[in-house]
Amino acid sequence: MWFKMSSEKHENDPDNSNYKELDEETLFVVTQSFKALSDPTRIRILHLLFVNEYSVNEIARVLNLKQSTVSHQLRFLKNLRLVKFRREGTTLFYSHDDEHVMDVLRQTINHALHT
Amino acid sequence: MWFKMSSEKHENDPDNSNYKELDEETLFVVTQSFKALSDPTRIRILHLLFVNEYSVNEIARVLNLKQSTVSHQLRFLKNLRLVKFRREGTTLFYSHDDEHVMDVLRQTINHALHT
DNA sequence: CACTTATATGACCACGTGCTCATGTATAAA
DNA sequence: TTTATACATGAGCACGTGGTCATATAAGTG
Numbered sequence: 001m002w003f004k005m006s007s008e009k010h011e012n013d014p015d016n017s018n019y020k021e022l023d024e025e026t027l028f029v030v031t032q033s034f035k036a037l038s039d040p041t042r043i044r045i046l047h048l049l050f051v052n053e054y055s056v057n058e059i060a061r062v063l064n065l066k067q068s069t070v071s072h073q074l075r076f077l078k079n080l081r082l083v084k085f086r087r088e089g090t091t092l093f094y095s096h097d098d099e100h101v102m103d104v105l106r107q108t109i110n111h112a113l114h115t
Numbered sequence: 116m117w118f119k120m121s122s123e124k125h126e127n128d129p130d131n132s133n134y135k136e137l138d139e140e141t142l143f144v145v146t147q148s149f150k151a152l153s154d155p156t157r158i159r160i161l162h163l164l165f166v167n168e169y170s171v172n173e174i175a176r177v178l179n180l181k182q183s184t185v186s187h188q189l190r191f192l193k194n195l196r197l198v199k200f201r202r203e204g205t206t207l208f209y210s211h212d213d214e215h216v217m218d219v220l221r222q223t224i225n226h227a228l229h230t
Numbered sequence: 231c232a233c234t235t236a237t238a239t240g241a242c243c244a245c246g247t248g249c250t251c252a253t254g255t256a257t258a259a260a
Numbered sequence: 261t262t263t264a265t266a267c268a269t270g271a272g273c274a275c276g277t278g279g280t281c282a283t284a285t286a287a288g289t290g
Contacts (some may be wrong), residue, residue: 019177023160027155029227034152040142047137061234062134071238090236090287100226104219111215112144171267186268204255205266
């Protein structure tokens with residue numbers, strides 16, 4: 001026996017009044033997450049942080065970026081709680097802090113590599 | 116018996132010369148994919164296209180957007196091959212065309228909804 | 231305290247992005 | 261061919277973004 005799902009098409013709902021939009025807050029959160037991943041510098045930083053923690057200067061040296069550039073981007077990522085840091089003397093070691101976002105990044109990189 | 120993995124830390128590679136950066140093309144592709152998802156209007160459009168196909172005017176009406184706005188964003192998404200369309204008379208029906216990106220979007224929306 | 235090292239921050243600038251208006255193009259009907 | 265409908269496109273503008281330089285702050289050392 002077959003049932004017609006209301007989501008199959010919208011021919012029974014010509015005005016599409018049945019469609020449930022994303023609520024504003026969800027839309028904002030999702031947008032922000034992807035915005036964090038929409039810049040090559042931030043992706044390079046997060047990619048570096050997949051496995052290890054790194055200090056600001058290490059990140060700058062390995063990725064050949066200015067220290068201030070790295071600091072700015074880390075602040076951006078920190079505000080979105082995608083990275084965290086621990087202090088050791090005057091040095092700050094940054095590491096990733098959002099498994100879900102790192103998973104999404106990992107998936108997308110792997111997908112890009114295998115196509 | 117325990118082995119020390121080289122990826123455990125980078126203390127055996129102080130200059131981190133062992134680190135393999137993302138190649139430029141992969142970085143570009145990944146960045147572009149996320150850029151497509153980093154705008155609320157584009158997310159709303161793709162979210163609408165999760166299940167059904169929609170004409171340009173339908174999208175504009177349901178999401179309360181100008182027709183030209185929708186057209187511009189659809190061109191953007193089309194260039195990245197995230198959507199496709201079929202013609203029926205003068206009407207163009209758009210639908211999604213990249214399962215991976217739609218999956219990533221679905222995951223992230225669900226994650227945002229459940230936190 | 232002064233001095234060094236590591237990082238953060240603010241001002242500025244060049245560039246990118248998204249929306250709107252006006253207009254162009256394509257298909258179908260009369 | 262004219263007219264109507266659906267969609268695409270270009271120009272212009274307001275705003276956002278990322279990098280750089282200069283400078284500030286913070287912690288450690290002597």
